[in-house]
Amino acid sequence: MSLNTDNHYTILGVDRQATTEVIQAAYMRLREGYVQGSGIDEPDFQQIKYAYEVLSDAKRRAIYDSLLGEIEEPVLDLSLHASRTQIALSESEQVFYLRLDIKPPEQDVQQLPLNLCLVIDRSTSMGGLRLQQVQTAVELIVKQLGPDDLLSIISFSDRAQVVVPSGQISNQQTILTKIREIRASGGTEIFQGLNSGVTQLRGVEVSEYSNHLILLTDGHTYGDADKCLTLAAEAAEWGITFTAFGLGSEWNDSFLDDLVSPSGGLSSFIETPGQIIEFLQSRITSLGKIYAQNVRLRQNFPAGLILKYGFKLTPFAQPLPLGGSSDISLGDIEGRAPLSLLLEFLIAPQAIPTRLSVPLTITADVPSQNVRKQTFSNRLQLFVLSDPPEEEPPAAIVEAVRLLNLYRMNEKVWSELEDGRVETAVNRMRYLTTRLLEAGQTKLAQQANQEADRLSKLGTLSSEGRKRLKYGTRALISQTGKFKFE
Amino acid sequence: MIICADCLAEQYPGTLFCSECGSYLRQKAAPTATLSPTSAPSPTATPLKIRLRFPDQRELQITLNKQLLLGRADSETGVRPDVDLTPHFGMELGVSRLHAALQQGPGGVMLIDKSSTNGTYINNYQLVPEKPYLLGQGDQITLGSLEITVYFD
16 A cells, blocks of 8 residues: 555645645645745646646546555545645744544444443442432443443442453343442542553453543542553553543543543543433444544654644544644544544744645554554645735634634633732633623623633632533534534 | 734734634734835836737737736726737627736736636636736636736746
8 A cells, every 4th residue: 555655636735535626726826836936846846737737637637546546545534724825934933723634434344342441430429310320321331332342340439349340241130230239438549440440451452442441530539640640641552542521520620631631532521410321322332433543643743833732623622732742642533524633833933935844644543454553644735935825714724713712711711820810810701701702602601701700709710610611612612623624 | 923903912923813812813913014025015126028928829018017907998988908908809708897917026927806707717727806816937817718828028
C-alpha cells in the first residue's frame, strides 16, 4: 500500500470526493502562490498544473481514480479545512484554525469483540437511587453485549471488590444477582477501583479485543490522584481506553479530564441519577462500533508554527491535552462517523512571501484491516503573500470556533477565580451570558447570569453551576463536528 | 495586532472571536498597523502594456496605469468603459456594461469582477464579485462567454 506518496489529490490538497469547483479553487490558490513567488518552484508548479488538468477533466479524472483505487486501500482518509489558506506578511504573530476530519471508509467492517470493565463507586454517597439506577443500567448492558464480548465489574470504596470477574456472559442471572448485592458504604479511593479494573482487562490477550474501562464516581478521590493518572497513562500504552462519568456535582472535573486524556477517552457529567442508564447505554453502543483505535496526532509541525489549542469535536467533545512534543491521543473512531478535530495554530511573524507546508500526521490501529500503528498523512499548504485576497472562513469553522470560544471563556472565569481576580471573572461571566443568549442557549445563559450574580456577591461559583456550564458549553461544540463544508 | 471593537482587547490577526468578550471579530475589527512596507500599495505605478487576444486572433493593446474598466459602451445610459468590447461581440457574448476592472496591485495586475450579470472567470474559475484576483502571463479570462487571453509585454 502506498498511502503516503503524493497523488494528484494530495498535490492539490483536496480529498477524493472534491467537486470540480473545489478542485478549481484549490488550483487557483496554488497558482496564486506560484505567481506571487511564495515558495512554489517551477517543477512543483508543473506537477500542480498537471494534477489540475487531470482532475478538472471528468473523463481523465475517472480513469485516474480507477488507477488510484487499485493501489490505495482507503483505510483512513484525512481531510483538511482551514479558516484561511493565504495570510499576509506580518510583524506580529497570526492565528489560523484548522479542522481535521479523519474518515473511515464507507463499507462495513468487522469489529473486534469488546473487553469491557465497569468500575463502580460504592461509597456511602452512592446509596439509594444512584446505585439502583446503576444496577438497572448494568442489566441493560448485559443484554446489549455480544456473545464474544467480555465483561467484568468492579465496585470500590476505600478498597476494591471484583463483583464479576472477566468473562463472556454465560449466565445473565448470576451477574444480575451479584450486582444487586452491592451495598454502599465507605470513602472514595478511585485508584483501588481502577487498578483492579485494569488487572481484569489485562487478563486476556488485549490485542484481540477493543479494551475499555468505564469509571462511574460521585466523589473526590482521597490522596491517590497522582497514582490514578500514572495508571491511566500506563493503561493507554497497553491499549485500554478510559471513560469517566462524574455523577452529581461533588467530583473533580479536571481530574476526570486528566484521567481520560492519555487514552483520548470521554469524561462527562451525569447530573441526575435518572440519566445514568442513558449515558452508560449510549457509551456502550458507541464502543461496540469501533473501527480504529489508539489514534494519535503527531506534533511534527514546522518551526514557527505552534499548535496553541486543540479540541475534539466528534465522536464527542473533549479538550486535547497539548504541551510537550509527544503525540496527542485522539482515542477511537466509532462507526462510520469521522473523528473531527479543531486546531488553533499560532504562526510566527512572517517577513517574506513563502509557502508553509503543514503536515497533519496521525497513527492508528485498524484491527479489521490488520493495521497497527500505521501512519496516515495529509498536508495543508499555507501561503504567506504580500497582498493576500480576502478569504471568507468556512461557516463550519466559524461556528465551531464560536462555540469553542464560549467553553474557553467559561474555563477562563475559573482560572481567574483561582488567581483571586474576582472582578475580571464577574465581567467575563457577564459577557458569556450575552454570548450564550446570542447563540440561542437560553438555559445556559440563565445559568451564567445566576453565576455572575453569585460571583459578584459571594466571590464563588456554585459547584452545580460550574459543571452545568462546563459540560453544557462542551456539548454545544460537539454538534459543530457534523457541520459540512460547502 | 487587531483590536476588538467591543472590549478593545488586542488579538492576533486571523482570530475569529475575541478571547476576552467573545465578540465576532471579522466584521468589526480593523488592522491597526500596516505590517510591511511591501504590502503598502505603491503610489507611483509605472504604466503597463497589456495585450488582449480575442477568439478571432485579433489583438488589442492597452496601457494600464492605475485602473481600466472593461465593458460595453451604451449610448442610452452614457456608460463608456475604458475598454469597449462591443467590436469583439461583447453584446452577443453577455458582457455587461461595466463588467470587470484591471488594476495594478502590489503583486501585479489584478482582475476584479464588477458584479457583472454573467460573471468573470480566470481559467474557468469564477471570480467572487468585487474581489481582486492576480493575473498571470497567458491567463484566459472570460467575461460572460467572451474568452480573452492576456499577455504582459
